[in-house]
Amino acid sequence: MTKRSSVRAAGATTTAPAGKTRTLAGQGVKPGKQTKAKKPTKREGHASRGLEGLRQEVFEGKPEAERAYQDSRQRAQLGAGLKLQRRRAGLTLRQLAEKAGWSPSYVSRLESATAPWPKVDSILRYLAACGTDARCGLVIGQPSANGFHIDSATTISDGREALFEHLAGRTVAPGKA
Structure with a gap:
């Protein structure tokens, strides 16, 4: 004689031979075994502390890495501001490069913050090529x-x-x- 166990899920009862898994409501359920509360993963734990908490943890004891991160963020903000001016002027990247006398790849590096910090003269030249009052x-x-x-x-x-x-x-x- 085979042992049978009952599993109750979402108001419905089903039976299965002991030790077998029966699918209920799309989930595998092992009869007779209670499920434990899931522990939060490392990633879920970070979400509860927020981005600032994660940033602090990542850069703890690494001031040079934090400075590099801040530098790249600032360059990205500058690049986004330049790109906004170009778009407001209705220019493509190639058109702006031509007006400023640069290669399109240089303009792309300015806008995407992959170039080192630009000189003030380069920023002014970029804005002048946009024909903007910025x-x-x-x-x-x-x-x-x-x-x-x-x-x-x-x-x-x-x-x-x-x-x-x-x-x-x-x-x-x-x-x-």
């Missing part, structure tokens, strides 16, 4: 408890220093402009 600026400040405190801000592009001076003395929260 300005290049310099902000000097310090991190603060509330975000970033701007000590001074000025344009670098055309001598209109007063354009960004009103930002001096302000504190800008992360992610806010």
Whole structure:
């Protein structure tokens, strides 16, 4: 005589020979065995701490790696700003390269942040090729408890220093402009 066990799932009962697996509601269920609560995986644990917690863990004790990461983020933001200006001007990458006298690959490296930091003259040349009124600026400040405190801000592009001076003395929260 074969032992039989009952498994109850989602309100329905089915029987199977002891030790056999029967599929209920799309899941394999071993009769007579209770399932334990699933432990969170490493990846799920990171999600609960958020991106900031993960970043801190990754860079803990590695200040040079964190500086390299921050540098690449800043170059990526600059590249995205340049690309936005090119698109607003209605230019393709090749058209901008031709107007600026550069190769398309150089423009691509500027926009994708794969080139080293560009010189100020290169940024100004890029903006001039876009035919835009966009300005290049310099902000000097310090991190603060509330975000970033701007000590001074000025344009670098055309001598209109007063354009960004009103930002001096302000504190800008992360992610806010």
